[in-house]
Amino acid sequence: MFERFTSEARLVVRNAQEEARRLRHPLIGTEHLLLALADASEGPGAQALRDRGLGAAGLRVRVTGIVGPPGDELDPQALATLGIDLEEVRRVTEASFGPGALDARGRKPVPPGHIPFGKRAKKVLELSLREALRLGHNHIGDGHILLGLIREGEGVAAKVLVDAGVDLADLRDDVTRRISSEAA
């Protein structure tokens, strides 16, 4: 399947792994594909996102807002859902043990090596192939991956886009138009 991917789409797939690594996630999810797409690509998919004001930096903030900070950081937002005020915990521990008492004692190492694709992200790649076939294209570019993300529709990526006020149907039409005019 990857032999049909354009060099841009391959870059997206490769960088999705690095996005997952950076967030210390054990699997590649749809959100990592979306971040890689916005960050690494100049193709129609990335352009459509950019035209909606969705750059990699802003999307990254939105993704961590949903999935939480990288695996080894304290997560005040999530603790608040349990009624725990992290600042209060920090205050009392520092009162006993001094400033920085709650800071991490050495970061956990970034996981090296291959990070596998999760189920949804795998599905997105399959759907990107299907979208390309449906449009009569013999290659898969970053736009098809974005179409796959939209078609999958239930991963973190789709949620991020919807939360950012994106109309998914409108984005799909826009991306399709861009890919088709590029192919023409």
Add this chain to the structure above:
Amino acid sequence: MSDGVQLAQEASSRDPAVGLRAVRALRELAERLEALQVHSAREQGWSWQEIAVCLGVSKQAVHKKYGGRRILGKER
């Protein structure tokens, strides 16, 4: 309404994404508090056995996790 209250209400929505993330956050916080307290106990002369009893784990478990570092927390 404060963010905290709003989030607390979200937590009762039974959304696994919210609930599981909270569990992870709690685990990370507990890990840091544990390291802090074990370090402090060692400095105050507690034995691994005494620490283990308080944490409700085996002496081997606590020693494996925190032993072998002479001055906990002072290293990278």
